[in-house]
Amino acid sequence: xxxxxxxxxxxxxxxxxxxxxxxxxxxxxxxxxxxxxxxxxxxxxxxxxxxxxxxxxxxxxxxxxxxxxxxxxxxxxxxxxxxxxxxxxxxxxxxxxxxxxxxxxxxxxxxxxxxxxxxxxxxxxxxxxxxxxxxxxxxxxxxxxxxxxxxxxxxxxxxxxxxxxxxxxxxxxxxxxxxxxxxxxxxxxxxxxxxxxxxxxxxxxxxxxxxxxxxxxxxxxxxxxxxxxxxxxxxxxxxxxxxxxxxxxxxxxxxxxxxxxxxxxxxxxxxxxxxxxxxxxxxxxxxxxxxxxxxxx
Amino acid sequence: xxxxxxxxxxxxxxxxxxxxxxxxxxxxxxxxxxxxxxxxxxxxxxxxxxxxxxxxxxxxxxxxxxxxxxxxxxxxxxxxxxxxxxxxxxxxxxxxxxxxxxxxxxxxxxxxxxxxxxxxxxxxxxxxxxxxxxxxxxxxxxxxxxxxxxxxxxxxxxxxxxxxxxxxxxxxxxxxxxxxxxxxxxxxxxxxxxxxxxxxxxxxxxxxxxxxxxxxxxxxxxxxxxxxxxxxxxxxxxxxxxxxxxxxxxxxxxxxxxxxxxxxxxxxxxxxxxxxxxxxxxxxxxxxxxxxxxxxxxxxxxxxxxxxxxxxxxxxxxxxxxxxxxxxxxxxxx
Numbered sequence: 033x034x035x036x037x038x039x040x041x042x043x044x045x046x047x048x049x050x051x052x053x054x055x056x057x058x059x060x061x062x063x064x065x066x067x068x069x070x071x072x073x074x075x076x077x078x079x080x081x082x083x084x085x086x087x088x089x090x091x092x093x094x095x096x097x098x099x100x101x102x103x104x105x106x107x108x109x110x111x112x113x114x115x116x117x118x119x120x121x122x123x124x125x126x127x128x129x130x131x132x133x134x135x136x137x138x139x140x141x142x143x144x145x146x147x148x149x150x151x152x153x154x155x156x157x158x159x160x161x162x163x164x165x166x167x168x169x170x171x172x173x174x175x176x177x178x179x180x181x182x183x184x185x186x187x188x189x190x191x192x193x194x195x196x197x198x199x200x201x202x203x204x205x206x207x208x209x210x211x212x213x214x215x216x217x218x219x220x221x222x223x224x225x226x227x228x229x230x231x232x233x234x235x236x237x238x239x240x241x242x243x244x245x246x247x248x249x250x251x252x253x254x255x256x257x258x259x260x261x262x263x264x265x266x267x268x269x270x271x272x273x274x275x276x277x278x279x280x281x282x283x284x285x286x287x288x289x290x291x292x293x294x295x296x297x298x299x300x301x302x303x304x305x306x307x308x309x310x311x312x313x314x315x316x317x318x319x320x321x322x323x324x325x326x327x328x329x
Numbered sequence: 330x331x332x333x334x335x336x337x338x339x340x341x342x343x344x345x346x347x348x349x350x351x352x353x354x355x356x357x358x359x360x361x362x363x364x365x366x367x368x369x370x371x372x373x374x375x376x377x378x379x380x381x382x383x384x385x386x387x388x389x390x391x392x393x394x395x396x397x398x399x400x401x402x403x404x405x406x407x408x409x410x411x412x413x414x415x416x417x418x419x420x421x422x423x424x425x426x427x428x429x430x431x432x433x434x435x436x437x438x439x440x441x442x443x444x445x446x447x448x449x450x451x452x453x454x455x456x457x458x459x460x461x462x463x464x465x466x467x468x469x470x471x472x473x474x475x476x477x478x479x480x481x482x483x484x485x486x487x488x489x490x491x492x493x494x495x496x497x498x499x500x501x502x503x504x505x506x507x508x509x510x511x512x513x514x515x516x517x518x519x520x521x522x523x524x525x526x527x528x529x530x531x532x533x534x535x536x537x538x539x540x541x542x543x544x545x546x547x548x549x550x551x552x553x554x555x556x557x558x559x560x561x562x563x564x565x566x567x568x569x570x571x572x573x574x575x576x577x578x579x580x581x582x583x584x585x586x587x588x589x590x591x592x593x594x595x596x597x598x599x600x601x602x603x604x605x606x607x608x609x610x611x612x613x614x615x616x617x618x619x620x621x622x623x624x625x626x627x628x629x630x631x632x633x634x635x636x637x638x639x640x641x642x643x644x645x646x647x648x649x650x651x652x653x654x655x656x657x658x659x660x661x662x663x
Contacts, residue, residue, distance in 0.1 A: 062648070063528075063640065063646055063648045063651060067646045069645045069646035070553075070554040070645055071554065072550075072554065090644070090645060095554075098609075149465070149641070214358075218358070218360060220381075220390065220559075221559070222558050222559035222560045222563050223558050223559060223593070224556060224558035224560050224644060227556040227558045228558070228644060240594055240595055242595055242598070245574075248574070248576060249391075249572060249574050249587045250391045250574075250585060250587060251391045251587060251588075276644075279644070280556075280558070280560075280644035282360075282380065282563075282642045283360055284358055
């Protein structure tokens with residue numbers, strides 16, 4: 033990890049010194065040893081802030097939307113999952129490939145921060161993988177200009193990928209309803225799930241509109257349901273399974289289970305598809321195909 | 330001091346819940362929050378502070394204010410009663426008790442009394458539980474709060490190991506203890522002291538410094554990583570901004586208020602679409618200035634109690650203690 037950190041700093045330093053980029057977006061150490069939040073480096077003398085360790089869990093892809101109007105270029109470090117977010121943004125024409133410099137880092141999975149906070153000592157090796165990393169199938173960056181570190185072999189199996197979805201599907205409609213309202217009744221509508229999501233890239237989100245006000249501001253079951261279902265359907269076919277929504281949710285709502293149910297349905301209807309993997313392969317719900325299994329046409 | 334075995338607490342709460350409305354911290358689906366005892370799910374959680382403060386018991390996230398209807402050419406307002414039912418909040422921590430001072434300032438002073446809040450506040454009995462060992466994210470001692478003592482509560486409970494000890498602080502608190510005297514033993518224990526917080530910050534002079542830093546470059550460096558979500562404001566015990574909206578259907582409707590967050594794009598958006606805080610930079614600055622400058626200017630106290638919730642829940646580790654440290658490091662050229 034030290035070598036990767038060293039290499040990150042070297043590349044960042046060079047890019048900034050040569051004025052090739054205006055910003056380098058990476059991770060730095062936070063308040064506690066188990067935190068490596070995003071950081072934005074503008075000057076070559078600040079590159080020492082950058083780190084690579086078991087806690088660089090934040091997906092940085094979404095930040096590119098904040099720099100759409102930047103005149104210069106921006107450099108970003110990307111893990112496998114982050115790179116899928118980049119491909120998504122490229123497919124949606126949200127960013128231009130020639131405006132970003134991508135530094136890929138193969139990732140062995142990040143560690144569980146909640147468990148880390150309970151440890152009294154600094155022992156990352158004692159920690160389990162973060163939930164969102166346990167089923168990672170793309171640990172290596174899929175798009176990059178530079179690559180640091182050794183490629184990682186994906187260990188997660190494809191076979192039980194949808195095991196929690198199968199549990200949901202085994203429920204009766206009433207049980208499933210109870211299950212989801214039980215979880216979404218907790219939602220406080222902080223919008224962290226939306227704000228962190230690289231698939232959520234609308235210029236103006238329907239949940240923020242005051243006129244017409246699609247989403248009422250009361251935090252009650254009906255509005256929470258509308259929020260949950262609308263968001264899930266909106267990212268259908270575009271969710272890259274980075275798991276950030278569920279990680280940031282302060283109310284512990286199993287958001288990825290909902291996303292995975294929809295991914296499974298799409299796979300069954302339109303054939304296997306992984307969002308943000310192939311730049312040329314458009315999302316199933318975003319392309320026209322005369323053979324689509326749509327019965328009413 | 331009156332004491333009760335920890336194993337007996339649930340029984341005590343059951344007894345109280347049979348007679349009165351009582352809220353206590355419980356853990357449900359990995360979330361710790363105050364829930365109405367007797368109608369709650371999950372287990373009593375007394376090990377640390379709850380993820381959500383009990384703020385919503387005095388200032389609900391969504392609160393109906395009044396309803397109205399239209400009939401022909403006339404309209405009528407059907408007032409909503411503002412008289413709250415008596416309630417007990419059991420297990421509220423000293424930082425959260427302290428935060429009620431700030432809410433009281435906002436809702437009860439400076440010439441306007443918010444009847445919704447007042448009615449709930451007047452009808453609430455606080456049974457606080459002092460902390461023995463603050464969590465790593467706690468920094469209440471930096472704001473002059475003693476983690477073991479809750480001066481604003483009616484009853485102060487203490488963790489004595491196997492038992493909880495109770496001391497009344499008000500007449501209402503004494504009446505509460507007397508009413509359930511059969512559950513308690515009399516012991517000569519004295520209030521245990523709490524360990525000092527490991528996280529520290531020195532807010533001395535921060536307001537005066539920030540008064541000169543509205544346009545300072547620090548804000549440009551800080552805001553980039555902010556996601557602009559509302560977690561920090563919604564888990565904060567002192568954040569109190571709200572919006573007023575209405576829901577209409579046919580010839581009737583109602584007004585309600587709901588929590589708002591200065592992190593959101595709609596907050597402070599004017600009629601016509603102008604927004605004086607157009608980006609995350611202005612919003613983030615507003616949040617910190619509200620806590621550390623505007624609130625102290627208006628009420629002579631900071632709007633932070635060091636509960637550490639924003640610190641532990643912010644997905645990008647936006648840390649108010651580090652912000653204060655950085656502001657203090659800044660050398661203003663004057």
